Amino acid sequence: MVTQLKTDILVIGGGIAGAFAAYKARQSGARVLLVDRSYFGRSGCSALASGVYPSYMPGDSVDDWIKGLGAGPLVNQALLVKSLPVMYEHLMTMDRWGVKWLKEGREIVRLGAPGRTFKNGAWMAEGGPQMMMAVRAGVMESGVEVLNRVAVTQLLTSDGKLPTEGRVVGAVGFHVRSGEIYAIQAKATVMCTGPYKFPYPWPGSTLGYMPVDLSGDGIAMMLSAGAQLSRLELGGINLNPDNLLCAPGLESLMPSGAKFVDKNGRRFLEDYDPKRMEMTSRALLYFAIAHQKELGNIPSMDLREITPERMELLRRVIPIVISSYEGLGLDVTKESVPYSYQVAGTAGIFGAGARVTESGNTTIPGLFAGGTCTDLAYLPGGHLPFCSVTGHWAGDTAGAYVAKAELTPLLPRQLEQAVQAIKAPLERRDGPAYGPVHRRLGELMMQKVGLVLHAQRLQEALSELLDLRENEISRLEARDHHELAKVWGLMHYTQVLEATLRAYLYRTESRVAFIREDFPIIDNVNWVKMVIVQRQGAALKLWDEPLPESFHLIPVRPTQNLHLVFRRKEPSHAPR
């Protein structure tokens, strides 16, 4: 039994990008349906935000913003500038919706955020959970319809093919509790499913942190449909406290006086950015911590200098982080919090995914995308604003598109195949179970893909991944619909991971947190380029394209320098 729904605009994903995409699409007068695998307002990254919406406000120096963000040669700096006033508009919209910002009187208080030389962060007075529930209410008030707990598995196309030579005409998915299958016909589909990382990591693994279910479903579906992806190799590393799944909360902890120290209590950021120290750019901060971990210096976060008053504030602003510390029994007034880094995902430094125009057009007609499932989002410490803005633009564009588009009938054969594919793991009787296969894949990532990459290890990882996918993951059994969503997540993750490993191999240089032992040069002569991945038939095709000159407000110098990792084996101030 398949429930068929029709809408003008289908938005997939209910984080801040999906929320603003749906809201803006609705303002065009179109009928909008937002589908969320979890619960809109509680799902994804935004509800677990690090307490700060680093927003431009009128009067800020644009120059400060560009310099402060440390926007390097691979960033569309012009787009960054264009997004600044929109961030402020969103801040005000969310204020109207009832998001509780930290205020003095009626004015939003701005405190610091890492990577900025000025105070630019609007702090969430009751954290991400309150912010997203208020956003949910505001978006639903505008008339957006919402379907919760439906995991979308596949895009549907006008020619019935994947990859398509036509356009996207809707999507199919299932309810993760009842198993009811939904076929949604839409004039336009907007993908806002966020970044990806290894799904359901275990505490203490070097694989990721909450939200634990970021399996890259939307990126995988766009890849299957034939959309071009880019920046996958630059997704970067993540940080989080050892043995905890909570996010780091750096945006509010760093400006509050938290410090990173090594096993001897030394503030190692002296070696990387002695001027800004912990307030250095997010990219450099991530890299420095990962580097110290590699050197065996056991980086940890020292919160002892945070005043009791500020700690009380942090308890409200980043409630999940502080509650997690306390839940683990960490007394942060006496001991520091050990930190790890994670690899093989895009939830770190840069957004990566669908190649989109500034307006949110993917390379397939009828398919739009915003937020961190695209190559637009520039993340260091600015995840939320860039996601809300790029979601907004994609929603606007979809709204204009549907004014001229018609609903296209879903092709029965493609729909039937999609329905069969959804059910297959439930009907298998001789396939492997999810748990052990998931663990094997995680261990493969931990062993073969680390901070420092090498072609030989990457080839081994790719070969084992393809073997695991063909012989195990494609045959997984699911015990019920809840587990079916996890099986689909793992299938989608392995598709995106294959594309990522191939992009890692393709970029033969080092840059920020993308570090190739066999190509240690930061190469601004040959590699100010984007690497594109596209499915063509059964194979993935990769090529590179130069970045348009219009991206660069800060001229790119044609330098070739050895990456910091390879300049010395030990920190220059190592204890003697």
Add this chain to the structure above:
Amino acid sequence: MPRVEVNKTACTGCGVCVETCPTDVLRLDPENKAIMAYAEDCQGCFVCQWDCSYEAIRVRIR
């Protein structure tokens, strides 16, 4: 691994935690009390504890 502890006396079976759990961990049991149906997927985000109007839930990180 994180886990959710439910005080069955305080739980009224209102289902708010089941509705909003980000990772779909919770269900109501036959007695209409919240239970961890998928304990292995709990991320320890505390949302259920804060959403509960009856103080029936405590999230344990270890």
